[in-house]
Amino acid sequence: MVWERKNLLGLEELSKDEIESILKTAKSMKDILARPIKKVPTLRGKLVVNLFYEPSTRTSSSFSLAAKRLSADSMGLSVKKSSVVKGESLLDTAKTLQALGADAVVIRHGIPGAAKLLAEEVNIPVLNAGDGVHEHPTQALLDMYTIQEERGKIAGQKIAIVGDIKHSRVARSNIWGLNKLGAEVRVIAPKTLLPVEVEKLGVEVYTDLEEGIKDVDVINLLRIQRERQGKGFFPTIREYVKFYGLRKEHLELATDDVTVMHPGPINRGIEISAELADSNQAVIEEQVTNGVAVRMALLYLLIRGGSRDEEAIT
Numbered sequence: 001m002v003w004e005r006k007n008l009l010g011l012e013e014l015s016k017d018e019i020e021s022i023l024k025t026a027k028s029m030k031d032i033l034a035r036p037i038k039k040v041p042t043l044r045g046k047l048v049v050n051l052f053y054e055p056s057t058r059t060s061s062s063f064s065l066a067a068k069r070l071s072a073d074s075m076g077l078s079v080k081k082s083s084v085v086k087g088e089s090l091l092d093t094a095k096t097l098q099a100l101g102a103d104a105v106v107i108r109h110g111i112p113g114a115a116k117l118l119a120e121e122v123n124i125p126v127l128n129a130g131d132g133v134h135e136h137p138t139q140a141l142l143d144m145y146t147i148q149e150e151r152g153k154i155a156g157q158k159i160a161i162v163g164d165i166k167h168s169r170v171a172r173s174n175i176w177g178l179n180k181l182g183a184e185v186r187v188i189a190p191k192t193l194l195p196v197e198v199e200k201l202g203v204e205v206y207t208d209l210e211e212g213i214k215d216v217d218v219i220n221l222l223r224i225q226r227e228r229q230g231k232g233f234f235p236t237i238r239e240y241v242k243f244y245g246l247r248k249e250h251l252e253l254a255t256d257d258v259t260v261m262h263p264g265p266i267n268r269g270i271e272i273s274a275e276l277a278d279s280n281q282a283v284i285e286e287q288v289t290n291g292v293a294v295r296m297a298l299l300y301l302l303i304r305g306g307s308r309d310e311e312a313i314t
């Protein structure tokens with residue numbers, strides 16, 4: 001298919017074909033990353049700006065690396081040291097970056113819809129690197145890429161997402177994307193950490209971890225946001241660990257070769273035991289590696305758009 005979309009704002013709006021096109025392009029990018037010289041000239045002369053209003057290790061650094069692997073320049077704007085602290089608005093900041101010659105902006109912001117707002121105001125591609133509790137599309141795409149790589153397919157796979165579903169943009173994007181590609185998605189959480197009418201998103205809902213992970217192919221654990229403790233979502237971390245912390249012995253309930261995922265950052269000993277996080281069944285580091293390939297694919301598709309040709313990435 002010819003890529004026509006200007007922005008990547010979320011997986012709710014993408015079609016099955018578009019998601020498959022991204023995953024296929026990411027495979028070509030991963031092949032590049034396996035070469036002795038891990039760089040192609042595809043985006044030479046282009047500038048990708050990272051505009052992060054919230055902290056990030058993986059997303060920010062892998063977008064920056066993805067740009068460099070495609071020979072684009074990458075510039076990270078340190079929001080705390082920018083004119084944002086003098087009151088400059090998000091839109092004026094983005095328009096300034098556009099005037100400086102940016103070819104794409106990657107934005108993470110605490111407000112749902114911030115990436116969409118920006119995309120409506122600038123004429124360069126905008127990539128959503130997480131907008132509040134709304135969506136984190138590049139994380140879900142790298143999760144889907146990893147599932148396809150580990151399990152050979154996504155359609156028909158039983159996938160459990162465990163943890164703070166209510167406040168998780170990762171969960172929301174995964175649910176949209178996985179459903180479009182034909183997976184059977186379950187969510188597992190205490191009732192207080194489930195959004196109202198979550199089943200309307202097309203998931204099976206469990207409040208019991210052992211019941212929910214029975215016969216699943218993939219378990220995707222979410223970070224328990226410790227800052228929420230004491231706000232009535234769960235009594236104590238110790239209690240959460242007792243009922244929802246995944247340990248190696250739990251895996252006997254799932255399918256034999258179950259794949260354990262986590263978007264990171266992980267809380268060792270809370271949502272996942274240290275032993276399990278370091279085991280062969282956990283693919284947490286593979287997810288990070290795949291994040292570079294997926295973000296290369298997105299920069300390539302969005303910046304080159306309809307002008308792209310297959311030779312550019314061979």
Ligand code: CP
Pocket residue numbers: 055056057058059060139263264265
């Ligand atoms: N998974 C994820 O978004 O990690 P960062 O917050 O480190 O980017």
